[in-house]
Amino acid sequence: MTNKEKALALINTFVTGDTKTAGELLAENYIQHNLAYGTGREAFVGSVAYLAAAPVKTTVNNIRAFEDGDKVFLQTVYNFAGAGEQVAFDIFRIDDNGLIAEHWDNLAAVSEPNPSGHTQIDGTKEKKKVDAEETRKVVAGFVGDVLRGENPEKLTSYFDGDNYIQHNTAIADGLSGLGAALSAMAEQGIQMIYNTTHQVLADDNYGLAVSEGTFGGAHTSYYDLFRVEDGKIAEHWDVMETIAPEDTWQNQNGKF
Template sequence: MTNKEKALALISTFASGDTMKARELLAEGYIQHNLAYGTGRDAFVGAVEYLASAPVKTTVNNVRAFEDGDKVFLQTIYNFAGAGEQVAFDIFRFDSEGKIAEHWDNLATKTEPNPSGHTQIDGNLEKKDVDKEDTRKVVEGFVGDVLRGENPDKLTSYFDGDNYIQHNTAIADGLSGLGAALEALAKQGIQMIYNKTYFVLADGDYALAVSEGTFGGVATSFYDLFRVENGKIAEHWDVMETIADKKTWKNQNGKF
């Protein structure tokens, strides 16, 4: 199995309840960064057992799957034990023995289409076989210059005019849609601040940036997936998640 196939097999155990498969795929010292769960292989297997015993079956629908070095990153719709559909990004790190050794994620409730009619998961599904380092360079530049605000004057240089497909739940297509949304937030006194970026993972013409910051003054984890076309940002999906209060954490590995 490839690492991508292993990652997909692991998330499938939430639906199948196959604890043997989960145990086989995970490293014994598995590190969990989802703060609602304990760390270690046994804790993951315990979660699979719990979901298998629930009266409503868990569903897992992977939408996109990517691989970059020792990491696989996925975009998936989960419905854990009938609690409601959630859109998620998962990142899995593999050790030298091919076991899944570490996991990060961001989840948000699945919502209605945005002002341009796009959902959180639709859009382009075809990954182009282009140099991922070119993609990574564009996204790293955009995240630093624009999202972290290091060179905001460069904003328009990252786009082909107003051609920009947006999957954020509250923002319309184009730079015009982004500008209108930010203006509306500013009028409400709400700031979206990116302070630090931990990963920019790339595969073909897609790259996922994982950042920490605040939204409306609340500690927030930002996962932004971009599709790059001809050196410009062409499409964007994201999941924002409030970082839980440390008193509620089920592990002490931190969100990042």
């Protein structure tokens, strides 16, 4: 199995309840960064068993799957035991033994289409064979210069005019849509702040940035997926999640 196939097989155990397969895919000292779950292989296997016993069947619908070195990153819609559909980004690290050794994620409830009619998951799926390092450079540059605010004057250089497809639930297409949304938030006294970027993963012309900051003053994890076209940001999907208070964490590995 490829690393991507292993990650997809693991999330599918939420549907099948196959604890044996889950156990075989995971390293014993599996590190969990989802703060609602315990760490270690047995904790994950226990979650699979719990969902299998639930009266409502869990559904998993993977939308996009990518691979970068020893990491796989996925965009998936989950409905855990009928609790409601959630859009998620998952990152899995595979160790030297070929076992899934670490996991990070961000989840948000499925929302209505945004002002341009796009959902959180629709849009382009095809990849273009390009140098992933060039994609990583563009994404890391945009996140640093624009989202972290280090060189905001470079904003327009990352886009082909107003051609920008947006999947954020509250923002319309184009730089014009982004500007309007930021202005509206400012009028409401809401600040969206990116402080630190922990990972930038890339596969062909797609890049995922994992950042930490605040939204409206709340400690927040930002996962931003970008499609790059001819060196410009062409399309964007994201999941923003408020980080739970530390006294509620089920593991001490931290969100990042």
